[in-house]
Amino acid sequence: MSTLAQRVTGWFSKTEEQAAAASEAALRSDRFRLERETDWKRLEAIVTRMEKGRLRGISDEDLLALPVLYRTAASSLSIARETSLDRATLSYLEALTQRAWFLVYGPRTTLWGWFRRCLGGGWGAAVRAIWIDLLIALAAMIAGTVVGWLLVSSNPDWYYSLVGANFADERVPGASREVLHGTLFGHQKENGLSVFAALLFNNNAQVSILAFALGFAFGLPSIMLLVHNTTMLGALLWLYHGQGLTLDLIGWLSVHGTTELFAILLAGGAGIHIGRAMAFPGEATVLEAAAAAGRRAAQVMAGVVFMLIVAALLEGFARQLVDITSTRLALGGFMLVFWCGYFFVWRRGRVSAEGH
């Protein structure tokens, strides 16, 4: 029948026609079904519309009726199971209750709403909840930097294997101070910075997703990835240190680096958190512990992607446009203070880490 007719019949729980049909039925269980099927069909129509994402086409009345209709269908199902042997009706009710259940107990907010709540405190709480793992990740990154420095200073050949080919163009051991200085300053006039920023973001985002996902193998690959990526930093520091440009390099890196390295720290920490939860699940089962850790870490990761966008913008634009080490240091320092303050100082009481 047409949806209009369905809607009209939906206004009354039982029409004359329905009642007549119900008394026609020879079986008691069929009478039970005929008396209730208008409600079921109304629920089905609402559910179908909501599944198609056409929320606007649903009247307020129908939206308010959804939980009630769902409970009616659920109770019909449990009664029908005890009284009816009509397989088709039972499977219909099971499928319908299931579909309505997914909507009634589905995600409450939209992706955008969730993201807003996440930025408004949920993210910071999730970050604070994995502080032990962040310390481990920080230790891994510092260790990576130190190892990189030590390796290159003992044998400069290491430099070529630690620093990728794309970085080792003119920044090689033995380069003069002028060349190295030139790589840090004097790029204000360059064009195509925005493309560069987008590429950087894409690359960094994939690396941090990798650091997170590898946590699945008890967190060890995440730590290795962190160490590996920071040895390059150590090697670069050694190279510029040799020409007395340490502070300038740190300034050059810190504009975006405080944000980017912080994001990678968070991603690695999230991965380690999952690995640690699986290796030492405590009282819960491994699966439960992994699921709880995974959800907490996922919230951290959504924020990491956001941080990487900020980092890419800083790296692509701010670093090239600001050409003075002290300003660069101030900018990077400000970002670091901002993130630390945002995560660890600013908190809002009403939003918990789980977001419930």
Add this chain to the structure above:
Amino acid sequence: MARLPWKRKAAGERRAPRYVPAADKRLRRVITPEGVALPFAIGSRAARASALLLDLFFIVGSMVGTTLLLIWVAGGVGIQGDSLDKNTPVAHALQALAIGWIIAMFLYRNAYFLFFELGPRGATPGKRICGLRIAARDGGRLTTEAVIARNLVRDIELFMPLVFFASAYSSGADTDEAGWAGLAWFAIFVLFPFFNRDALRCGDVIAGTWVVDAPRRKLEKAMSLGEGARGRSTLTGAAYRFGEAELAVYGEYELQVLERVLRDGREEALAEVAATICAKIGWSAGSGDERAFLEAYYTQLRERLERGMRFGQRKADKFVPYARQATSSAWRFTATELSYYGEQQLDVLEQVLRADDPETLGDVAARIGGKIGRDVDTADARPFLEAYYAQLREKLAGRVVSGVR
């Protein structure tokens, strides 16, 4: 004794296994807050694989489509060799296109699954076509975090081997080695769902989700509305009334088969089933009037069984009365004689009894007889098998209670 993390339970506290027929192995029950047990069927691995292939096809298709579109737009703007670095309006337009492309590729790779699985259907287009959706494993709300977690892990499952191979190729390293490493990596993650009961992939483990069937069914017609249901034939005017003994031969299983046959409404099937029932209860229905006969029989059988239900007596299938007789029948088997077979053989035996083919019955009876050392007459095959089936089922059920399988 120190416990290893993957051995959470000591030997004594093992969950007692239940006897689960093969068809129900994928069924899980989730209790809703209203206290109603909802059955969920774990999505089959084949359906999930085809859903994934479809999704990959859509993703790659949109990637290629977007790229071609952007190239076409770029062609309209006018491409010059190194115009990207110049400070001209054309270069700016090209830069914008390049950024658009990079962001689009990132979104296709990472946000496609996220976007669709967060929607009200909880499924990507591929999953929807294959009748699947995702759900929280604990029966609670499906949270946004869970969907994010399960899809971030997808990155290392699917795309890592490709990236691995591509980077080895571009840096000129040994692609053979990288290819094998990528393949091994891929195999580990692809095979992961085959090594757990709920067909979880790594992302499901971390997110606390699983993939279930999402059935959609239409409400079919009520069965007892027509004249046939009242036992009157509109065609011949004959009245069908069945006695208690004639209705007692079948159970719920047979009722549901009959329901399916009636709903499908295929003439040959109707005639065949009517003939079978007539032979069983010793009637002869006029040919051409099978539908009315079956409708009457269905309604009266269902009425009888539902009445039984209301008094707490359910009858699963036609073997139940046999089973009851069989345990007190001439055939009594010792524990040793019953110890040769397990659940799988019980399932097979059940199928053989249902098929009711005299030749197969004789064969199987002879084989079991040979195994346990008893002579079985071919005419005796059915009672023998029924008794063996009933007693084996009882024994297996008993063992399940005591926790040995």
